[in-house]
Amino acid sequence: MNLETDILVIGGGSAGTMAAIVAKEQNPDADVTILEKGEINRSGSIARGMDALNIVVQPGITTPELYMNSARIATEGIVDYKPSYVMAERSYSILKRLEGWGIRFPRDEENKYISLQVHAKGSFLLEMDSPELKLVLAEKVKEAGVRVVNRTIVTKLLVNNGEVNGAMGFNIRTGEFVVCKAKATILSNGGCARFSLPNSGYLYGTFDYPGNAGDGYSLAYRAGAQLTGFEYTNCSPLIKDINCPLLYITLTRGAEIVNALGETIDLEYVSTQRMLKELREGRGPVFIKMNHLSEERIQEIERILFSVERPIQKRFWENRGVDFREGLIELGETEYQLCGGHGLTGIVVNEKAETTLKGLYAAGDVACVPLQHLTGAFVFGEVAAEEAVKFVSNKEHSKIDQNLINDEEQRLLKVLENNKTGTISVQDFEYKVRRTIGDYVVPPKNETKLNRFLWWLPRFRKEMTNIRITDHHELSRFEEIQFILDCAELSVHASLARKESRWGWFHHRTDYPEKDDENWLKHVVLAKGLKSGEVQTVLVPIDDGGDP
């Protein structure tokens, strides 16, 4: 399939659908294309809806400045002022846009939005009652006249002289090779959910949507873009074994956290690191306790948990015989992930969603706007679209080197041919890669440990020729393993470069156990070195917006 478009959006989740809709709003004549790995009605991290819009600055109630204070505390200072400020500033208009599309935000008896405090300063999280959110976004994409190509994995960006001119990939069912030339490209294909192994041992039992294998990080890195925050390998305390979220829903409605000694853990606000500390220091298991709540409250919690985001929880609890009215809910540590929404990881972007490569924008979990959650995906979807529309006006398609296209198609065909007779299943291979990430890439970290992964890395890459691939679905998993390996490589180099400990446990180095603001209150930025195969790390000052 050969396509030519003005604006290419890679990944049709929260950020990508918003970007495509807004691009058509800004210029209805623009040709806009989404390449989506899943099926757009139910794809990305919000396939079954979402129960909250995490960051909303309501005029007259909170301010962007107050949000920035919270963000600085939550990120231990690793946050650039402008992008996060823009997100806070534009968050209310996102709320209004979504309301205009029929998304429900519950209000109290005084007609105020129901908000919950999960940040250090201010109540920014707004409840949202929307199991149908993704269907609504997909419908808006359709109404806008955007071209959607489903079931297509992007394997390489088209780059010429430091400018991105589109992307290549293939249909994961038919294997059809897809080339999409574009005047501007927006990457919005998520973080890396499949990083270390979940404790259940089930490869796909991750907290975040496991279709996100760090595709965007790897594509951007290989294209030459800068990335940052890869040392911040993070996890969460969620329902043990199934890794479904429930903290905000329960804790903001009066539930308590108790440890194995029966002590209630005092949480000023929902600090996940505080809960994880209990587990690590031997006071686990840690439980959510709800048996003191009223029947009305319990029913409200059940209604939300069992209808939005991960409704499968209902069956999980029934199977285990747990009733919230009596039993305790055991929390466990999820696998480690890399994410711009829940974490501090991603492609370097400015407040215009511009990456360091011309013609390439990034939005959502793939971009580093720390702890941006769903709000950031929507705001920067809008921003990326506005900027991309300006960028492509009066712009001609760049000339593309046909050899780049032929090489990528041949590479994929060669893998299919060579790996037909492989002896290792894709799943076994991924299991070992992710087990090894868990052994060496995640906290507690030290130099020797991190270097052990670099010993494994070339061996894994070489051994990939022995993975058995019998169809294009498995070929797509093979490509994803390459993305996971790239993410791990970037994470190791960032972790080695940051010779201190920061962001609590998530970048804890036993050989540099202290936080050192004097020398390390800065970004570790990664880019492809001039020598092939070499990751370059650079230290970049934080933009504190003139308010240190």
Next chain:
Amino acid sequence: MPLIVNKDLCTSCGVCVERCTMDIIRLDDEGFPYIKYDECWYCGVCEEDCPVNAVVIDLPFLVK
């Protein structure tokens, strides 16, 4: 197999195949859905979007 299909209700419409977030469902020779690749995230889209409520996900043994 973590997908339980009510064959009396299923019309083989293929919505579950089309909407599956991990693209792991296929129709068998008789036209009934099954999980071809063991990669289910139990997101529940197949259940939710089935127009006749004919499918139910069983959680993987390692998880449930």
